[in-house]
Amino acid sequence: MxxxxxxxxxxxxxxxxxxxxxxxxxxxxxxxxxxxxxxxxxxxxxxxxxxxxDADILNTFPFTFSEEATLQILKEKESRCTFLSKRSIHQRGIWSCECSCGVSNTNHNCPASINCWNLPSTLVPCSDPISSLSKQLSCWKEYYDWRSISLDSPVALLLHWPLTIYYALQLNDSRIRRRDVSKLINIHYLGPDKELIQLAVFGELLALIPDYDVHIDFVGPAIPDCSRDGETTHLHSYVRCDDRDCECKDPSETSSGSVVTMRLLKGFYHDRFKDLMKDSFPHLIIAPNAGVAAYPSWMETVELIHGLNTPAVFTDFCEEAAHLAACCLSSATGCKLALPIQLNPFRQPMAVEDTALHVPCYSNCFLFGI
Structure with a gap:
């Protein structure tokens, strides 16, 4: 520090x-x-x-590994690398950028088809849920129970991406329903980075939002030139487990009636907006771990979003970052937040290392929106 x-x-x-x-x-x-x-x-x-x-609240998760992934990392008795190594997923496939030593080695030009958890079926959601959702999910425990996953499983470290989208949709349900939502939900996803290695996990939206097709446009400067700009991927099934005889190895057994379509566009949102609007108007705009207060380039994008009158949800690593971002948003729009700052129940359950403050930080920790 x-x-x-x-x-x-x-x-x-x-x-x-x-x-x-x-x-x-x-x-x-x-x-x-x-x-x-x-x-x-x-x-x-x-x-x-x-x-x-409120640090204790931020550090509270239902998992068997919670203390190891939170307090021990914050006290530097544990690291993200050792946590992943103990589970034999360090630097493997979609886990490759979940630690500090993996960031510099991450190749955003890698294929979007990385589609294996590198974990057994008892620890992952690799097939359709046993039952449909009877109520909205409000925490990790409810999600793990619904998907019949052991609380030993570390998959929440990656599933916080689709679960945060799911939660953002729930928070803005009334605003979204005012628009014409028939069978397709369009989402503009701003500033992806490590998600470019983990696109397959967004297949979980097939289970979370089963009655809709979902189209996500990932827009940001981290998308590689030429090689992936404009790339489109269709997901009809979930990330596979490591078990050889699991039904997830047979596409006919796991193919969903719905589809998640993902398109990558390089550049800032305000620069690519005309390209995006040729195809669809967004029902939701989401900017995970945006750092609005840290990057002046956000202001032009925020002004554009404000004019759309579309629900836009931002997340950040800690409450102070969210507070500073909220001040920037209110200043740029001249309006109060439509979605006040609040803790995300589906934040990533492993603390961020080497933070600027001693306040606990988690990926997608706090949500707020305009």
Whole structure:
């Protein structure tokens, strides 16, 4: 963790081990740096203190591995690499970019057909659910029970992508139903990165939204030039398990009546918008882990989205990032949030390493929207 006053004129004298006594969320290399940074930190200290009080809630998951994936990582007694290695999925297939050592090795030019969990059938949703949903899912425990998955299974580390889409659709159900939604739901998905290696997991939307076909346009600068710009993939089944004799190996047994279609478009949303609108108007726009406050390029996109009057959901890694993003959104649109900042029950259940704050951070941790 870096000193919160880094870059303010004088060099840091050592590691940032001196934490603010009030909020405990920021740290400094020295007393002098802490004093020099107070004029900035004073404005956020009370807010961060409140967020730190909710740390236990953020770290609470129903899985058998929850402490290992949250507290032990936050205390640096465990890492994402060792967590994955213990389960023999480190650097394997769709898991290859789930740790720091995998980020630099991730090849976004790899085929979109990576379609294996590298786990046994008891730990993964590789076939149709036993029963249809009788009510809306509201937490990981309900999802795992419905899909008959053991709570030992780490698949939530990847399924937080489609489950967050599912939850965003539920939160905006009344607004979406005002539009003409017959059999097809169109989603514009902004800023994909590691998802480009994990596209197969979006097949879970076949189970989550069985009465609809889903079309997702993934739009962002991380999509490789030429090789994947314009690429279209159709998913009729789920990610396969490792069992040789499982029914998921027979497409005729697992093919769903619905389809999830995914198209990749390179560039910023405001630059590719005309191309997108040639085919369909979105029922939902979603921008996972957007970092709206960190990247000025978002402002032109936000102004465009505001003019569409389409539900747009953003997520971020922690409440403070969501707060700063919400301020940017309100400033750009001149309106209050249509969807207030709230904890995502389907956030990724493994803590992010090397964060700027001591506040627990999780992928897709908080949702908010316009």
């Amino acid at each position: 870096e000193c919160a006053a880094k870059g303010r004129g004088t060099r840091c004298v050592g590691p940032a081990i001196r934490r603010c006594a009030r909020c405990g969320a920021v740290a400094y290399c020295s007393l002098s740096h802490q004093i020099s940074h107070w004029s900035d930190h004073e404005q956020e200290c009370e807010r961060l203190e409140e967020q730190m009080r």
